[in-house]
Amino acid sequence: MFYSIDLTVAWALLLAFSVFVYVVLDGFDLGIGILYPFFREKSDRDIMMNSVAPVWDGNETWLVLGGGGLFAAFPLAYAVIMPAVYPAIIAMLLALIFRGVAFEYRWRASSRLSKRAWDAAFIGGSVTAALAQGIILGAFLQGIEVEGRAYAGGWWDWLTPFSILCGVSVVAGYAFLGACWLNMKLEGEIQHRVRVMARAFFVATIIGIVAVSLATPFLGAGYAARWFGWPQIALTAPVPILIGGIALLLLRSLFHPTRDRLPFILGLVLFALCFLGLGISIWPLAIPQEITIWEAAAPAKSQLFMFVGAIVLVPIILAYTGYAYWVFRGKLDPEKGYH
Amino acid sequence: MDTFLGFDAVTLARMQFGFTVAFHFIFPAVSIGLASFLAVLNALYLWTRNEAYLRLFKYWLKIFAITFAMGVVSGITMSYQFGTNWSVFSDIAGPVIGPLMAYEVLTAFFLEAGFLGIMIFGRDKVGPGLHMFACLMVAVGTAISATWILSVNSWMQTPQGFSIGENGQYLPEDWWAIIFNPSFPYRLAHTLTAAYLTTAFIVGGVGAWHLLRGQRENPGVRTMFSMAMWMAAIVAPLQIFLGDMHGINTLEHQPAKVMAMEGHFESHEHGAPLYLFGIPDQEAQELKYAIGIPKLSSLILEHDLNAPLAGLDTIPRDEQPPVAIVFWSFRVMVGLGFAMLAVGLFSLWARYRGRLYEAKWLHRAALVMGPSGLVAVIAGWITTEVGRQPYVVYGVLRTSEAHSPLGASAVGTSLIAFVVIYFVIFGAGVAYILKLMHHAPALGERGVRVEPGPIRTSGINPDRQMRESGHDIAPETS
Numbered sequence: 001m002f003y004s005i006d007l008t009v010a011w012a013l014l015l016a017f018s019v020f021v022y023v024v025l026d027g028f029d030l031g032i033g034i035l036y037p038f039f040r041e042k043s044d045r046d047i048m049m050n051s052v053a054p055v056w057d058g059n060e061t062w063l064v065l066g067g068g069g070l071f072a073a074f075p076l077a078y079a080v081i082m083p084a085v086y087p088a089i090i091a092m093l094l095a096l097i098f099r100g101v102a103f104e105y106r107w108r109a110s111s112r113l114s115k116r117a118w119d120a121a122f123i124g125g126s127v128t129a130a131l132a133q134g135i136i137l138g139a140f141l142q143g144i145e146v147e148g149r150a151y152a153g154g155w156w157d158w159l160t161p162f163s164i165l166c167g168v169s170v171v172a173g174y175a176f177l178g179a180c181w182l183n184m185k186l187e188g189e190i191q192h193r194v195r196v197m198a199r200a201f202f203v204a205t206i207i208g209i210v211a212v213s214l215a216t217p218f219l220g221a222g223y224a225a226r227w228f229g230w231p232q233i234a235l236t237a238p239v240p241i242l243i244g245g246i247a248l249l250l251l252r253s254l255f256h257p258t259r260d261r262l263p264f265i266l267g268l269v270l271f272a273l274c275f276l277g278l279g280i281s282i283w284p285l286a287i288p289q290e291i292t293i294w295e296a297a298a299p300a301k302s303q304l305f306m307f308v309g310a311i312v313l314v315p316i317i318l319a320y321t322g323y324a325y326w327v328f329r330g331k332l333d334p335e336k337g338y339h
Numbered sequence: 340m341d342t343f344l345g346f347d348a349v350t351l352a353r354m355q356f357g358f359t360v361a362f363h364f365i366f367p368a369v370s371i372g373l374a375s376f377l378a379v380l381n382a383l384y385l386w387t388r389n390e391a392y393l394r395l396f397k398y399w400l401k402i403f404a405i406t407f408a409m410g411v412v413s414g415i416t417m418s419y420q421f422g423t424n425w426s427v428f429s430d431i432a433g434p435v436i437g438p439l440m441a442y443e444v445l446t447a448f449f450l451e452a453g454f455l456g457i458m459i460f461g462r463d464k465v466g467p468g469l470h471m472f473a474c475l476m477v478a479v480g481t482a483i484s485a486t487w488i489l490s491v492n493s494w495m496q497t498p499q500g501f502s503i504g505e506n507g508q509y510l511p512e513d514w515w516a517i518i519f520n521p522s523f524p525y526r527l528a529h530t531l532t533a534a535y536l537t538t539a540f541i542v543g544g545v546g547a548w549h550l551l552r553g554q555r556e557n558p559g560v561r562t563m564f565s566m567a568m569w570m571a572a573i574v575a576p577l578q579i580f581l582g583d584m585h586g587i588n589t590l591e592h593q594p595a596k597v598m599a600m601e602g603h604f605e606s607h608e609h610g611a612p613l614y615l616f617g618i619p620d621q622e623a624q625e626l627k628y629a630i631g632i633p634k635l636s637s638l639i640l641e642h643d644l645n646a647p648l649a650g651l652d653t654i655p656r657d658e659q660p661p662v663a664i665v666f667w668s669f670r671v672m673v674g675l676g677f678a679m680l681a682v683g684l685f686s687l688w689a690r691y692r693g694r695l696y697e698a699k700w701l702h703r704a705a706l707v708m709g710p711s712g713l714v715a716v717i718a719g720w721i722t723t724e725v726g727r728q729p730y731v732v733y734g735v736l737r738t739s740e741a742h743s744p745l746g747a748s749a750v751g752t753s754l755i756a757f758v759v760i761y762f763v764i765f766g767a768g769v770a771y772i773l774k775l776m777h778h779a780p781a782l783g784e785r786g787v788r789v790e791p792g793p794i795r796t797s798g799i800n801p802d803r804q805m806r807e808s809g810h811d812i813a814p815e816t817s
Binding site: 064089090152316 | 404405408409411412413414415416418419421422423426427429430431432433434435437438440441442443444445446448449452504506507508510511512514743744745746749753756757760764767768771
């Protein structure tokens, strides 16, 4: 059974990777929808949507991989988490439907009114999906009550001040990523406005990160011991220090007149560090304080069967995705867009 | 008992899964067929250089694009339905079916997402060869996706190749046996053929609509109607044959389902009748007002007029599926199948008489039958899924023991949200599709790209690349 332990760790890392790719990729395109209310001109909205139109569909596929992978590799975790955050998951799915079809319908709507309705669907869908994802993260961190092999808590356990804090922080973070993306893709007067947005949401994101970080140790003794116990602190302390450093660099880059790509790249690094911080809090648990990844793992035969495929196919998918982004690199022409 | 509007949580969860999956399946059923249809049209165009094929390719490509998008967004919901409403099932069966679904994501979504962009936008940019390849890959991707998910469903109908672990989980023992379980080949053939037939009747219905509106000289309209009617004439009988094979396979592995389909409450020693109509009364365990043809059921199922057939009287009451639903949905499916066959034969006769484009009654029939495939497909799924009850994994895990520990109000509220939102969202999508169908395919039919709209997939669109590298932008033709 030795290899099965390695496989479980490998699957946990692969799933964490999928979720991270999902968060940063769909993060910035959900962010476009969150920023929509601040841009009321139709031409502005057209170009904002066009900046993500070629990639959003592929970005969302990582969510399917995350959900499907969790089901396949850690069925017990999947079976416990989904009922525990049921209303938030349903809200997220429905929101993503509104957001997704808005990409299609907005351009086929003939009347002004229906066009506005799909704009509203795009905004509402993006904000709700981001909020729900943050709330799910918060509910996960604060712990899920388990009895036997099933969720044993109440229907509203997921809704707490902490989970709402996480939800709002994720909305701010996605809006920040979206603004950085637009800063990279657009030019001229609209880029100037986007940059102002990026600064505002940068401040909101940092406030969110600090607030969530300060609140986490109070959620349970486990978290405080992980972060502040000796000798782990030698390994954990660099994470917040690095986040602080990156934040300063980001702040400077947001005022730099020409380095348009830098804020987005630093934004990705910031998200990666936050993700690492979450990893420190959670590892090696599949359900915080209750179930480890090894307890939640599917049998070695299941994990091995999938791993053989994943090890071949995931790099191909990454290569393809990278190529698609490369094809669409550079500034967007506001006259032509992509069409 | 915890209820919501009179329903308990398990019933509501079943309604929710049934509703979301039935709604979802409409779109893949069409996109599986359309993807292949588009690949064939493109190949025919490259081969013959007949403009009608290109015109039709562009015409149906626009409809395909919307259908595909609706399939994607309603499909994301499905990947989470297992956990939200059927968490016990997910925990227990996850080790067996989870990997198959993960493979679906990795093998099919990749192909579809990867080549859709080239298929839609890329004819002039990547050259006809690579464009044809992209069309084929999208068609293959939709079929691969169907293959994995049908393997999962078939395993739930005829499970094998696993053992039960100490914690109650199903442990995979033999992946070959799991994937190629006994009902899988039949279900795959029957479902893929159903997708092609469904699409053929939609295409035929649209063609008939334009023929009735006086577009008889439009080569696009003529070609699509003719192709659709060939499909109806050839594939409808094939589908009936495959359905019969599938039924015989079901008789071997899930006899109670066939008994419910046939309305056989009683065992028959010397040949069982084929009931055409009747009102199943499960309380009384009898088929009321039955009208049947003696011994025909034995002939169909056992190929012997006098073969004995066991009835539901051999099955304990708590092992029986809800007979009325299975009985009627089966009849809807079979009835529509024979109606499709009739249209196919009608078209052969009209074609023989040289009146394929003039026979108004054929066009009217084809128009009415346009959506029939969708109804037949849903009825067929209801037959096989309800017929599996009271089990979710046949013979092993009962549906009543597989659901999430959720309150009825939570499931009921989300069900209402799904129903309302699906009708609004997909109603709008269907309206946009009908708007596209209302226009006849015209000479120089526009493609997806020249309509105002974004590039709509994660796929590669080399247009910008060409523009950046200074190539001329050819007039839009794809």
